[in-house]
Amino acid sequence: MRSDSENGFTFIEVLVSLLIISLVGMVLYASFSAGFRGIEKSKAEMRTAVRRLQTDSIIRSAAGSVRIPYWITEYEITAAGETLEFPWYDGEKEIKTVRLPSGVVIDKSELVRKDGEAPFGIRITYKIGKREYTTSAAFGSFPAGKVKL
């Protein structure tokens, strides 16, 4: 080991350089790793948010198209997995099946109604991953359901 040289580095200089390089490398690795983890998490959050927005929009639009005549008091919707079945969609008696985006699982559905009257809305609870969300939406027939034409 030479203490000073004009032709190259001393052993101590090489050791110190390696130490600095490894420290900088560790800091860079930790930062990039944390950054990539953050980006992955944020991508997942965005994907969930977009799926939630799609689901909410589909349910709300479907509910808005349901027009139940006021004399129909026996009304049920079928909710299973990713699909919802609405009778009296667009004022027609036939059942309309609405499919939610993939990865969305319906947990429970509840009709909002008063005894002896046509229902006026729904509350759907669904899961995306482990998280649970609720959408409340009024039926398109809601005012007509209240007013006897």
Add this chain to the structure above:
Amino acid sequence: MLILRRGSEDGYSLVDAALSIFIAGVVLLAVCALVSAALRFSLRTVGKIDSAIQTENAAAEKVFSYAE
């Protein structure tokens, strides 16, 4: 060992090393700032979506409360 002289044919100086570390630090800061901005943007978007859905739900619940 060269300490302060730059541009020498003998090799790198301490100034070169400090400059390299400084540039690495600036690049690191820029990357961190970019990642942090992207995260903030996505969180804000998620918050906006959440608040829009909450507003719609609150409006529907209000309608339900009038009817019930």
